[in-house]
Structures are given as C-alpha cells and as structure tokens.
Amino acid sequence: MNISAFLRLxxxxxxxxxxxxxxxxxxxxxxxxxxxxxxKSQATLYTGLSSGYSLMTDKGGLMSDQxxxxxxxxxxxxxxxxxxxxVSVSLLTDHLRLQQPDSLVLGGPGFLMLQQAVPMDVRMQLPIEGDRxxxxxxxxxxxxxxxxxxxxNLLLKSDSYYSLGQLTEKIKATSRKATNDVLLMEYETDDPGVAQNTVRYAIKFLNDRYSTLKTTETNSVVGYYEGKLQKAKEKLDQAEAALKAFNVQHGVLDFDEEARNVASSxxxxxxxxxxxxxxxxxAQAALDALDKRTGQQSTVRAATNDLTNKQKKLSEAENQLANARAYGQPKSVINRLQATVNQAAEELKISAQKYDAVTSTSDAVPQQTIANDRLAKMLEYEESSARLETYRERMGEYQAKTDNYTPLGSQLRQLQRQLSVSEKEYLDLLQNVDMSQTRRQDVKIGGTMTILDAPDYPLLPQPTKRWQLVAIGIGVGIFLAMxxxxxxxxxxxxxxSPEQAESMIGMPVTALFPTVKKPNVFSNATLTTRSMxxxxxNAINIEIAQVTAKPYPPIITLFSIPPKQGKTWIADGLNTLYAAADQQVAYCYPRVTGKEKREFKNGVTYFPYTIRPDFMNVTNLDYLIDHEAGFEASQYDRIxxxxxxLLNNQIPVYLLKNSALSLLIVDAxxxxxxxxxxLLTLYERVTNQPILLILNNVVGNHIDVTVLSDEKRASSRSARSLQPHRNDL
Structure with a gap:
C-alpha cells in the first residue's frame, strides 16, 4: 500500500x-x-558507593567496581x-497514638479512616498509652x-496508608544516573504528613537493615577465613616439624650440596x-707384540715360565701394597709390603735377564732390548690392573652411597613441597583475613547513607494529570480507530481500489468509473465519467485497429464474472459515443423479462437475445438472435x-472466436x-484476444484524473476528441 492509498483509506x-x-x-x-x-515528599541520599573515601579506597586498584x-x-x-x-508498623504506631488529627502526622480524613479500621476492642488490646x-x-x-x-488486615488487605502493596508501589527510589552516588527517594499520597513520615521511615529502616546485612555478611566472611587460617597454621607447623625430623634422622646438613659432591666424585x-x-x-697390546718377536724355541720356555712366575709374585705384592695404602694400613705394614715388592721386582729383573740371554730377535734387535721393553710393559700392565681393582671398589662404594641418597632425595623434595604449599596457603589466607577484617571495619565506619536533603513537607499538591489522561484517552481512541x-x-x-484490482485480477485497469448518483447534475463525478x-x-479503437484477422464489423464483447457489475451502463455509454461519431451500432444483450423486442433508439439498434440451453455451441450471432428481428451484421459498423x-451461465466458446476484443466489467x-x-482463466484460454479491464463504482478519491474547471472546456475537449473518429470511421 502506497501513501496515496493509505490517505484514501x-x-x-x-x-x-x-x-x-x-x-x-x-x-x-x-x-x-x-x-x-x-x-509528594522527596529526599536525597548520598551512598558513597563509588566516589566516597573509605578504608577500601586505597585498595581500589585491586578490586573491581561493584x-x-x-x-x-x-x-x-x-x-x-x-x-x-x-515502615507500615511505624506509621501505624504514630497514628494510633494521636488523640486528634495532626496535619504534620495524619490529617482529618486519614484519622477518621483509621478510627473505623481499628475498632475500640482492638485498641484496648494495644498499649497505646504506654511507651512507643x-x-x-x-x-x-x-x-x-x-x-x-x-x-x-490493615497491612495486607486494605488500600490504606499502611498497605504493604501500596507502599511498595508508591515509594520510588530512582536508580543512579551514570556513575553518581546519589539516591533519590520520593513518595506520593493524599496526606502531606503521611508522605513526609513515610519517606523518613523508609530511609531509617533502609539504613538499619542494609548496615546490618553488610555487617552480618562481613562477620561470616571473617569467621570463615579465620577458621581456615588456623587450620593452615597447624598444617604449616606439621610440615616444618616433618622436615626437621628428616634432617636430624639422616644427619644431613645440606642434602643438595652433599648429593652434588657425591655425584661429582x-x-x-x-x-x-x-x-x-x-x-x-x-700395555697388554705391547706385550702381545713383543711376544710375537721372540722365537718359539724350547730353550727359552723355561726362562719364560720363570719370568711369568716372577711377574705373578710381583703382581700379588703390588696388589697387597695398593690395598694397604687404599685402606690406610699402618706404616710398618706398608714398609714391609714395599720391601716385598722391591724384592719381587729384583727377582723379576734377574729372571728377565736370564730370559734375555737365551733369546734373540730375528730382526737383529738385541734380545736384551726386547726383554727390557717387555719387562717394562709387563710392570705397567700389572700396576694398571692393581689400580683398576681399587677403582672398582671405590666406584662400588659411591654407587651404594648414591643408591642410599636417591630415596632420601625424593622424601626430602616431598617434605619441602608440602612445606612450600602449606606456607603459600597460610600467606594467602592471612591476606584474606586482613582484607575481610578491613572490609568489616569499613562497613562499620561507612555502612549507612548520608541524608543530603531530608524528606520535605509538601505544602502544595502535585499538578493534576487530568488533561494528560484525557490526551491518553484521545490517543487510545485514535489507536482503536486505526x-x-x-x-x-x-x-x-x-x-x-485500482491497485487491488490489478493485483487480484492480474491485468492493468484500462478505465475506472466513479459512482454517479446524479448523472444530470454537473459534478466532478460526471466530468470524470465522460473523460473515462x-x-x-480510444483504447477500444486502438485495439480494433490492430486486429486484422477478425471479420467485419468488429464485435466488442462485454462480460463480467458475477452479475450486476454494470455491463449495460458501460455499453450505453459506448453506444452513445459511437452514435455521436455517426457509427452504426448494433447492441446485442440478453433478455431479462422475455418481452424485449428489437428497437432503434438514439442511433443505436437494440437486439435482445435468449440464453439458449446450447449457448456454448452457438457459432454466430445470426443463430443467437431471433430471425424475425432481422439482424444483418454487414449493416453495422460496430457490434x-x-x-x-459467467458465474451462472455458459461460455459461448465458438461465438467468442469471432470477437475482436473483450471488456471485463468489475464492480469495485x-x-x-x-x-x-x-472463470477468468477459462475465458482467456477460449478467446485468446485482448481483454480490457474496466473498474466500475470506484470511490471518487481513487480516481487520479484532471477534472476540468468548467463545463465549457469539457465540451470543447469532447468535440475535439470525437472529430477525428468521425472523419476516420
């Protein structure tokens, strides 16, 4: 829907x-x-939640804005x-103590209402004359x-000043704007004293309950952290005692340093x-090489055996000497063993000289030289073997010590880890205890709100909202109308509307005629009808001019789907225009009463016809119109x-094939x-010819045509438009 259609609606x-x-x-x-x-009574409170200075202000960087x-x-x-x-009980307490109305506490109407709501027998049960x-x-x-x-009942079921529902609804505390710390509180009622006292009690009990709530909350938090801190301290003491017992048991001054020394050694x-x-x-490889240089003679075998025995003796003596030195034997034992080694060495030397004397090399190397080299390597080999044995024993001792240190290290690390975890837990809880205690003290110091503007006593009533309600009522009426x-x-x-017609029918509107209530009176509707x-x-003549395959004279078919759409009225208008253009027109229409006869009127010949049972099979107008009517199509310029x-009758399938174009008449x-x-789809399939859509009985504001300002201009325009038709046809 466009804007013009909406405005028309x-x-x-x-x-x-x-x-x-x-x-x-x-x-x-x-x-x-x-x-x-x-x-209305108003009050302003300063909360200090965001900008106020307190014990927690300096720690604000560590806390989020809450x-x-x-x-x-x-x-x-x-x-x-x-x-x-x-609040309700406090108001009722003040009002019950009154002996007469007091404008600062309770006015006259409220005092009478309270007298009726609380009868005398209930007042007798209350200590009204006693302490407040x-x-x-x-x-x-x-x-x-x-x-x-x-x-x-007065507090829960009534609509009085003491009703909890009324208080909750009427006490308004506006939320903060941006990041300010100001809380605005107001209350509206029909008694100024009640309004002031209600706001005053609301502030008092809000301060008391909020402060108590925060204090109770912080006390529970402090108690929780203090209990956890005590348990953490006991756990830390146990970890320190376990580590101390471990060091005492194993005689470890610095376990890590000793472990590093053992590993390094x-x-x-x-x-x-x-x-x-x-x-x-x-040395073994050198001995093997020297042995190859010596001959394999049997004469040197004895010398060799003797030399071997002396080597074993020397080796045993050196082993004993090395062990004595390694295990720290007395000096006398070491000297005795050293003398034994020296003696074995001299004996080996003599045996070697004997061996050297009986042997010689094949490459002219003196036997003595080979013997000396062999002796030296043999001594080196035996000394090295003795030292290797000592190294093996020492390595075994280090391995045993390492095996002993391995589980001790794991136990020590576990004890140290337990100590570290306990210490960290203790320090964290100590910090939490400190913060919670600081928070509790902060709540005690600044837990209540400061009254910037005390509740005022309203001297004048609020402006009436009557005209606002009237405006709202008018708005509701407009909404209902919409x-x-x-x-x-x-x-x-x-x-x-034409837009709806084109959307629903599926073809453009060629002409649309307004509702003409007084056709003989000069009006916009009559002028618009003439223009349409x-x-x-013009549209019909243009379509006829483009049709060449149809017989002459051209047949203009008017049809509608439902009955009473205005076909006869449209046909009369067209007949009038054709008659004014000196065109011979035959108008064929269905009988209504059955008494219609052929007649000639205003230059148009009227031929009524009867709707026959085989209407759909009629092929020509000559068969449809009565013979005595004398219908001859060639005598006319337009039919x-x-x-x-079509909703209640047959479609003349064969007759419509001779039609030049069709006019679909639809009432708005x-x-x-x-x-x-x-039905329209069937009609289009049968005719296969141009169909012009005519919308009848359209509301005047839907017609977008230019209406002439006077009848003279309209008449001259009509004359100029009809003259070319008269000449052409």
Missing part, C-alpha cells in the same frame, strides 16, 4: 477518527472529575517485605501473627677408571455484444475469490 474512515477519540477522551475527562489531590551491584542490593533491601512492614517502643512491638506481633486480626672416579683401563689395554480500520482492510476481500468513456473509446454473467465492491479467478 483514512479519508473513507474519517468519521471513526473523529467519533472514537471524542468518546474515549470524554470518558477519561468524566472519570477524572473527582481526582484526589496528591502530595557499585552497580551495591545499588541494586540497596533497592532490593528497600522494597523487601520486612522493610515495608517496618512497646506499642510498636505489639503492633508488629499482631501483624506477624498466624491468626486474622484488624491490624493484619663419582663422575671423576669413572673418568680415572676409564683412563686407567685404556693404559692397561695399551486498529478497526486495519482489521476492516485486512478482512475485506472486496476490490476497493473517452479514454475507453456491441453483452454476455450474461465485488469480492474477487478463487471461483472468479478460475
């Missing part, structure tokens, strides 16, 4: 937009005629049932009792052992053929449903 339903807002506005004005005066949550908690505390009950705190406790007990009583011993092993292998208009538009299946007939006349409605108030669409 508004114009059609203009009466709704006048009547409905007037009714709703009048109702709002009448219902607010006795509107009570309303007094002022928004604190504001929400504060408002929740204010609107809690317990806070509202305390005693009366407050008595009223509070009655309000919280399980049974039904007047006080409880063992590694050095392994290196020396490998070096000594290489030297012994080298809603009804939209519902009618959506539920209405009629063709109300001229446009339709206007009106079909009966007609419902276009699935049946109409199917």
């Amino acid at each position: 508004l114009k059609q339903h203009l009466i709704w937009f006048v009547v409905l807002p007037a009714i709703t506005g009048t109702v709002a004005w009448y219902t607010t005629r006795n509107e009570a005066k309303v007094y 002022s928004s949550s604190a504001f929400d908690n504060m408002l929740t505390t204010l609107y809690s049932k317990e806070t509202m009950t305390n 705190d005693t009366l407050w406790m008595a009223i509070d007990n009655m309000a919280k009792s399980t049974g039904d009583n007047a006080i409880k 063992r590694e050095s011993m392994v290196n020396e052992y490998n070096q000594e092993l290489m030297r012994r292998n080298a 809603l009804l208009m939209a519902l009618r538009f959506w539920l209405d299946k009629r063709i109300n 007939f001229e446009q339709l006349f 206007v053929f009106e079909l009966p409605n 108030n007609t419902k276009w449903s699935r049946a109409e669409k199917q």
Whole structure:
C-alpha cells in the first residue's frame, strides 16, 4: 500500500477518527472529575558507593567496581517485605497514638479512616498509652501473627496508608544516573504528613537493615577465613616439624650440596677408571707384540715360565701394597709390603735377564732390548690392573652411597613441597583475613547513607494529570480507530481500489468509473465519467485497429464474472459515443423479462437475445438472435455484444472466436475469490484476444484524473476528441 492509498483509506474512515477519540477522551475527562489531590515528599541520599573515601579506597586498584551491584542490593533491601512492614508498623504506631488529627502526622480524613479500621476492642488490646517502643512491638506481633486480626488486615488487605502493596508501589527510589552516588527517594499520597513520615521511615529502616546485612555478611566472611587460617597454621607447623625430623634422622646438613659432591666424585672416579683401563689395554697390546718377536724355541720356555712366575709374585705384592695404602694400613705394614715388592721386582729383573740371554730377535734387535721393553710393559700392565681393582671398589662404594641418597632425595623434595604449599596457603589466607577484617571495619565506619536533603513537607499538591489522561484517552481512541480500520482492510476481500484490482485480477485497469448518483447534475463525478468513456473509446479503437484477422464489423464483447457489475451502463455509454461519431451500432444483450423486442433508439439498434440451453455451441450471432428481428451484421459498423454473467451461465466458446476484443466489467465492491479467478482463466484460454479491464463504482478519491474547471472546456475537449473518429470511421 502506497501513501496515496493509505490517505484514501483514512479519508473513507474519517468519521471513526473523529467519533472514537471524542468518546474515549470524554470518558477519561468524566472519570477524572473527582481526582484526589496528591502530595509528594522527596529526599536525597548520598551512598558513597563509588566516589566516597573509605578504608577500601586505597585498595581500589585491586578490586573491581561493584557499585552497580551495591545499588541494586540497596533497592532490593528497600522494597523487601520486612522493610515495608517496618515502615507500615511505624506509621501505624504514630497514628494510633494521636488523640486528634495532626496535619504534620495524619490529617482529618486519614484519622477518621483509621478510627473505623481499628475498632475500640482492638485498641484496648494495644498499649497505646504506654511507651512507643512497646506499642510498636505489639503492633508488629499482631501483624506477624498466624491468626486474622484488624491490624493484619490493615497491612495486607486494605488500600490504606499502611498497605504493604501500596507502599511498595508508591515509594520510588530512582536508580543512579551514570556513575553518581546519589539516591533519590520520593513518595506520593493524599496526606502531606503521611508522605513526609513515610519517606523518613523508609530511609531509617533502609539504613538499619542494609548496615546490618553488610555487617552480618562481613562477620561470616571473617569467621570463615579465620577458621581456615588456623587450620593452615597447624598444617604449616606439621610440615616444618616433618622436615626437621628428616634432617636430624639422616644427619644431613645440606642434602643438595652433599648429593652434588657425591655425584661429582663419582663422575671423576669413572673418568680415572676409564683412563686407567685404556693404559692397561695399551700395555697388554705391547706385550702381545713383543711376544710375537721372540722365537718359539724350547730353550727359552723355561726362562719364560720363570719370568711369568716372577711377574705373578710381583703382581700379588703390588696388589697387597695398593690395598694397604687404599685402606690406610699402618706404616710398618706398608714398609714391609714395599720391601716385598722391591724384592719381587729384583727377582723379576734377574729372571728377565736370564730370559734375555737365551733369546734373540730375528730382526737383529738385541734380545736384551726386547726383554727390557717387555719387562717394562709387563710392570705397567700389572700396576694398571692393581689400580683398576681399587677403582672398582671405590666406584662400588659411591654407587651404594648414591643408591642410599636417591630415596632420601625424593622424601626430602616431598617434605619441602608440602612445606612450600602449606606456607603459600597460610600467606594467602592471612591476606584474606586482613582484607575481610578491613572490609568489616569499613562497613562499620561507612555502612549507612548520608541524608543530603531530608524528606520535605509538601505544602502544595502535585499538578493534576487530568488533561494528560484525557490526551491518553484521545490517543487510545485514535489507536482503536486505526486498529478497526486495519482489521476492516485486512478482512475485506472486496476490490476497493485500482491497485487491488490489478493485483487480484492480474491485468492493468484500462478505465475506472466513479459512482454517479446524479448523472444530470454537473459534478466532478460526471466530468470524470465522460473523460473515462473517452479514454475507453480510444483504447477500444486502438485495439480494433490492430486486429486484422477478425471479420467485419468488429464485435466488442462485454462480460463480467458475477452479475450486476454494470455491463449495460458501460455499453450505453459506448453506444452513445459511437452514435455521436455517426457509427452504426448494433447492441446485442440478453433478455431479462422475455418481452424485449428489437428497437432503434438514439442511433443505436437494440437486439435482445435468449440464453439458449446450447449457448456454448452457438457459432454466430445470426443463430443467437431471433430471425424475425432481422439482424444483418454487414449493416453495422460496430457490434456491441453483452454476455450474461459467467458465474451462472455458459461460455459461448465458438461465438467468442469471432470477437475482436473483450471488456471485463468489475464492480469495485465485488469480492474477487478463487471461483472468479478460475472463470477468468477459462475465458482467456477460449478467446485468446485482448481483454480490457474496466473498474466500475470506484470511490471518487481513487480516481487520479484532471477534472476540468468548467463545463465549457469539457465540451470543447469532447468535440475535439470525437472529430477525428468521425472523419476516420
């Protein structure tokens, strides 16, 4: 829907937009005629949640901004049932103690209402003449009792000043704006004293309950952390005692240093052992080479055996000497063993000389030289073997010590880890205890809000909202009118506009005719109708001019799907234009009463025909029209053929094949449903010819044509438009 269609729709339903807002506005004005005066008391509180300085301010960098949550908690505390009950009980306590109305506490109407709500027998049960705190406790007990009583009904079921529902609804605490720390509180009622005291008690109990809530919360947190800290201290003491017992048991001053020394000594011993092993292998290889140089004579075998025995003796003596030195034997033992070694060495030397004397080399090397070399290598080999044995024993001792240190190291690391974890846990809990204690002290110091502006006593009532309610009522009326208009538009299946016609039927609108209530009166509707007939006349002539395969004279078929769409009226208008253009026109139309006869009127010959049972098989107009009517098609320039409605009659399939074009007449108030669409589709398949869509009975504001300002200009325009047709045809 475009804007012009929407404006036309508004114009059609203009009466709704006048009547409905007037009714709703009048109702709002009448219902607010006795509107009570309303007094509002306001107060401003400074919370200091975000910008205030406290014990936690210096630690603000370590904490996130939780002022928004604190504001929400504060408002929740204010609107809690317990806070509202305390406010209500305090107001009721003050009012019951009054002997007469007091404008600063309770006005006259409220005093009378309270006298009626709390009868004398209930007052006799309350210590009204006693202390205020005693009366407050008595009223509070009655309000919280399980049974039904007047006080409880006044607080829970009435709409008085003491109703919890009324207090919760009317006490308004505006939330913070941006990041400020100011809380605005206000309360509206019909008594200025009640308004002021309600805000005052709301602030008092909000401060008390919020401070108590935060203090209780911090106490539980501090107690929790202190208990955890005590357990962590005991765990830390146990870890330190276990580590101390381990060091005492194993005699370890510094386990890590001693482990490193053992590992270093063992590694050095392994290196020396490998070096000594290489030297012994080298001596063995030299001995093997010298043995190859000596002959295999039997004469030297004895010398060789003797030499071997002396070597074994020398080797045993050196082993004993090396062991004695390694194990720290007394010096006398070492000297004795040294003398034995020296003696064995001299004996070996003599045996070697004997061996050298009886042997000689084949390459002219003196036997003595070979013997000396062999002796030297043999001595080197035996000494190296003795040292290797000692290295093996020492390496075994280091290995045993390493095997002993390995499980001790694992135990020590476990004890140290336990000590580290216990110490870290203890320090963290110590920090949490410190922070929670600081927080508790901070709540004690700054847990209450500061009153910047105390609740004021309203001297003047609030401006009336009557005219606002009237404006709202008018707005509601406009909304209802819009809603009804939209519902009618959506539920209405009629063709109300050219746009809807083109969308629903599926073809462009060639001409649209307004509703003409007074055809003989000069008006925009009559001028628009004349203009539309001229446009339709031109469109028909253009289509006929393009048709060459149809017989002469051209047949213009008018049809409609439902009945009473205005076909006859459209045909009369076309006949008038053709007659004015000196065209011989035959108008064929279906009989209605059965008494219609051929007649000639206003230059048009009228031929009625009867709808026959075999209407669909008629092939020519000559067979359709009665013979005595004397119909001869060649005598006419145009034949206007009106079909009966297709919804209740047959389609003349063969007759329509001779038609030059068809005019589909649709009333704007007609419902276009699935049946109409199917019949139009069948008609299009049968004719296969141009079809012009004509929309009839259109509301005047849907017609977008230029209306001439006077009848003279319209008449001259009509004359100029008809003259070319007269000449051409």
